[in-house]
Amino acid sequence: MSIDKEVSIAVVGAGGVGSCFLQQLAYISKNHPKVRFHLTYVAIIDKALYHKDFSDIDIDTALSTLEASGRPLPTLDVAVDYLASIPRKVVFVDNTSSQGIAEAYPEILRRGISIVTPNKKAFSGTYELWQQIFDASLSTGALVYHESSVGAGMPIISTLKEMVETGDKVLRIEGVFSGTMSYLFNSFAPIAGTGGRWSEEVRRARSLGFTEPDPRDDLNGLDIARKLTILGRLAGLPIASATSFSVQNLIPEELRGTMDTEEFLQKLADHDDKMELLKTEAEAANKVVRFVGSVEVATGTASVGLKWYNRSHPIANLQGSDNIISFYTERYGLKPLIIRGAGAGGHVTAMGVSGDLLKIVSQIV
């Protein structure tokens, strides 16, 4: 089979997602029937690997070579100039969660470089940045895909975009968008049995690695608000930012000051009775409490917070740290399209990224 296309890949970030992505890129480059992939640039926080003559970096050994003989990281401007001078199509793969890189997306796209990323920052920041990104894409034809910015590798964004582009009317999007919140509420208020005390569940989830090092980074609801911002905008709502709508913060007000994580976890126990009351109130109505996000397209509103569900409802009935996303649309009628599964993790997040890369490669000449 003859090679139809050649494409250069630039990868920034080699953490959990980035290193899994490089493994997948190695697989794809060996198995794609028609495309030759050239890894031309790899960077981590302080180092970069690239060659003045644009020669290939071996994918399998890229990270060890970068570690051993990378140059000091160039400024983003210098890096983008370098990428724009590569004499073939370039895809920039941003596997960081950097705000600075996110803000450079419009310029990167204006230089004709396509982007794939799981980085939520660019799409959940100001609405102005969102517009600049998609305007730049539309004017140069450089593409930008970000499936893994919501629900990791699950087909959430592609599905929503297809609904919108084919003329379905999205009415409501609702779900559990955080593996941490899923795990916490599935344990705290299970559909069968009583569950533990709130602060103990938080402590246990943390020890099992289901929370950020500081659980307050999950409990504040901001990560979920960012995801809803992205979905709401894709559904056509000009959501100003991830802090422009109602987000329930599960960090008690008294504990929002500066204190270390251990002190926070100790003091959180003082609020267990309040959480227990929430749980028993729901139980009295034969329901369970869950922490969900939703976008109501008709009213143009998004919200994040506690809601009650019947035990047989798919949102009540989650397990472990699974995410679930329901799309209520005109075409689907009363029964939503539901997608459920792991919404975090290096391999599945990277799969969303490499799937997006394949979509871009199929479209560029």
Add this chain to the structure above:
Amino acid sequence: MSIDKEVSIAVVGAGGVGSCFLQQLAYISKNHPKVRFHLTYVAIIDKALYHKDFSDIDIDTALSTLEASGRPLPTLDVAVDYLASIPRKVVFVDNTSSQGIAEAYPEILRRGISIVTPNKKAFSGTYELWQQIFDASLSTGALVYHESSVGAGMPIISTLKEMVETGDKVLRIEGVFSGTMSYLFNSFAPIAGTGGRWSEEVRRARSLGFTEPDPRDDLNGLDIARKLTILGRLAGLPIASATSFSVQNLIPEELRGTMDTEEFLQKLADHDDKMELLKTEAEAANKVVRFVGSVEVATGTASVGLKWYNRSHPIANLQGSDNIISFYTERYGLKPLIIRGAGAGGHVTAMGVSGDLLKIVSQIV
């Protein structure tokens, strides 16, 4: 915004899916920022509408014009010659369930014409036809997409293809692939309550339009076997045909002869005790019985039949006529990716077709 591309669309079939597809095509052609869609050919069972000079057919009035002033349907060879002579890229949209058209896919693709279709026949027929189709696509670059051949508009096939192409190992695919079987078993063996007698549930489902006019066309399991054949092949298994693996036929052996539907439904009642026993056996184990299909990739086997599930299992916990498909893969680990929703219906099936059309259009120059 300037037009980047022009594409000709040929549509065959104007039943439930076909007429919804034309509505969606009208929407897409008015709203796509960069592509001009030309409807160049429309055909139904005995008539076709097309112009020697390839001039456009108005999408909104296509069906009434076809009805009023269509020509007699040309042979498929003549139609394909006509389509191949159109001086731009052509996408052939097969909204029929015709075996004859399915068998022409290799030739259509060899002529450089891309295909989108919900028609299962081509992909669940002989393995030789499957190979001819994808070989033709690979050699000419004409594309073939068939999302709606499994699970209507739900992102089943695109998700599975992405897993395979990015190097995930698909281990098992399991689910309820038939809206009819979903409805029947959710009513016959609900997770709460006792459910009705089997033959009465079949009769009721039929009267509500949840079965084919003759329910035996659902109860024989063949439709599910066709879908599993497609998924198994996409997962890499060379499944010979939809009748090459174990398929449980819920039509009692004595009732497989020729008799009309009413006689069948009456005689089915004689078998209610046997079905009731299946239900109570499962209940005694605190489970419910469901009619599922599964593909086990490691052993290369597919099967369709009755299985027991815990009440909290997502497959037990379906509602109405929803389909559910679970992908167990190496990357997703113990918890599968699950997609659930309507697996039939004109609008959602057409959405899979028009979504595929957009994918093709984004890739062809």
